[in-house]
Amino acid sequence: MTLDVVEICAGAGGQALGLEEAGFEHALAVELDDHACNTLRENRPSWKVARGDVAHSDVWKPADYHGVALLAGGVPCPPFTIAGKQLGATDERDLFAWAVELAEVVKPRALLLENVRGLSMPRFAGYRQHVLDRLAGLGYVPHWHLLQASDFSVPQLRPRFVLVALQAEDAAYFRWPDAEGEPPTVGETLGDAMAAEGWEGAADWALKANRIAPTIVGGSKKHGGADLGPTRAKRAWAELGVDALGIADSPPHPGDQFKVGPKLTVEMVSQLQGWQPGSWTFTGRKTARYRQVGNAFPPPVAAAVGGSIRRALEHRGQAAEPVPSEHDPIYRALRTSGSYLSQPQIQRALGIPLDTSEFERRISLLSRDFDVHVREDRGTTLYRLGEFKAFTGQDWHERHELFLKNRAKIS
Template sequence: MEQDSLSVVEICAGAGGQALGLEKAGFEHELAVELDANASATLRANRPWKVAEGDVADSTVWNPEDHRGIALLAGGVPCPPFTIAGKQLGATDERDLFAWAVEQVAVVQPRALLLENVRGLSMPRFAGYRQHVLDRLTSLGYMGEWKLLQASDYGVPQLRPRFVLVALKPEDAAYFTWPEPQGPPPTVGEILLPLMKSRGWRGADAWKHKANKIAPTIVGGSKKHGGADLGPTRAKRAWAEMGVDALGVADEPPGQERDDEWIPKLTTEMVSLLQGWRPDEWHFTGRKTTRYRQIGNAFPPPVAEAVGNSIRMALEHEGIPAERAASSHDPIYKALRESGDFLTPTQLQRAVGRPIEPPELERTLSLLSRDFDLDVRESRGSIAYRLGTFKAFVGQDEHSRHEVFQKNRGRIS
């Protein structure tokens, strides 16, 4: 089918942080796919987009082939498989949809791909996973590149690193450059003062001077855990230093009945400002905890807009083209994958082109074995390794992901 020049399909769209940013960058949503009913309701409440509600990997929810040739396939697939605070199960986590999303490039054949996730995916633990993604994109005719972006570089008053993957066809990739930082963001006190004063709290001005930093990462949490609060112990300490009670979220700003020394909690409206939404530009549906989770789990709109602008300019061939070198994240993975056969440590060193100390090899192979089948063969006192199947769900009908997903569906968010 013929597509609009800047059409986008967004998977795992959440409550619309990435969607709003991409819209501001000039993209038009052809479809948004989201599992959570409350987030889907928020999307529908704000824009007349077509929203498909349900498991993004369920062919009865949407058909990727219907959107072949769009400009951009985008999404913020689930973070728990990679988060530093979690077990980092990666490819063996039933919530992992990153590899599946990359595989949809073969079906949809977009001009560009944009996927974002948590900083944990940038760690050595997932070097092989990242290399697999890049190699798969190369095989599909795309040039992929990862980059860790700090939300605070794009006007968001929050320490929120996001790991972003962008892939384009070579003729467009030559024009792609990552967005430049835009200068320091406002502080928590500066951006929240109007709301803190809105009900007559006399201590608001003094509070603003105390809250003269940017926020720690706002954690939306999941359905597995209790109500809304502003994160783990370290984050709570940081909030306390700024005069914010992080043990929960308030229904409304402090009123004139509160004394000057009152330590306020944030409202969901305040949290949305700290995530980069402008006042009154987006309405979140549902009860307070649900709204907080939607906001806290979002990709900040200004970051999505900045990356979206860079992708748009590449698709429109703005600027001066430049050669792009292929990224390399795990040379040991690459050597094993390209060989397809058993390699001894000596053969691996020769393929990599440098010495590999036994502890490094042991550590790398241990990490690879968590996301890939790893065959080990011993013969005449020599040991050799062969990289086998990628364990991640990429659409297999018989994959264990289906049963586990259905069992835990009510707790996945």
């Protein structure tokens, strides 16, 4: 059974390779970065790769891919990352809501979108609820799940928040993949690579690097060159015997001595992301290659999720009634009503008590991604949920101007 996939924001191919391993064939991969596009073409010359702003109609026509088995993507993370400002719907790089809207045009049998753990935080409860409700309205059964890459033999801490949505007739067969056991350590993964140029300290180094790595941070074009993350991450790397202040051009050589330990090469980092040695070529100069690797969705995780989706589409296993999930009941109460509600009215709709400070905190979070209209009526504060601030395909949205203004810094 041939299952075709369209992948948006494909990057250097981490998700693409995993989905290929799961049995999907790429009908199209769309990517903004020149180097990443070159990497995709270098490794899979037969794939159709479209370069440019994925939301621009000149780059690709979503309607041309109506009915594909899977629409997948790793849309930009900065709008949701805990280390950033968490601007969400008001960040010009946010494409998550837009990608969800693609389901109405493309009508894939399944949708797969992955992002950082920050999207799972309370800050984005309303955003997530909007996504759930929108997909349900389009006839899909959506599932959110926080997956740990280390559960799938990837030797690093790399939590990813994953959305899978399937049409109703397939959703009953979907199960999140089971963990695969303990991952290898950094030393077990990279011991051979560290010894490749004859460095005498490789064996001792591998024994010291006896844990999995901290989350690899690819960074963006807004910031400097390649290194392995912020201060806390650098301390964790140092405990593993790795100098995180930059990326090496080659493995260490005989006689090399280090105060902290050797630096990793791009190829070593790719192994920590789940690529097999020598299996994938990354194009561009060192920083460009490192960013492609560091920002990737680990292929083993993509393969595991892709395999679960494939089994659901083939109706393998025992069918079970999907369990609906709710992320923001205040959003749901306001959206369902469509009119102004007071705090007591909202709480009655929720069926749970909330003190005033908690209620106001949740309203404040909601207002960051939605227009929340507030008015007073005879001494009572009333609330009504207005428009979603995110870009969902509007021609007039300020995202277009901001995107063009910051195009050189977006990755």
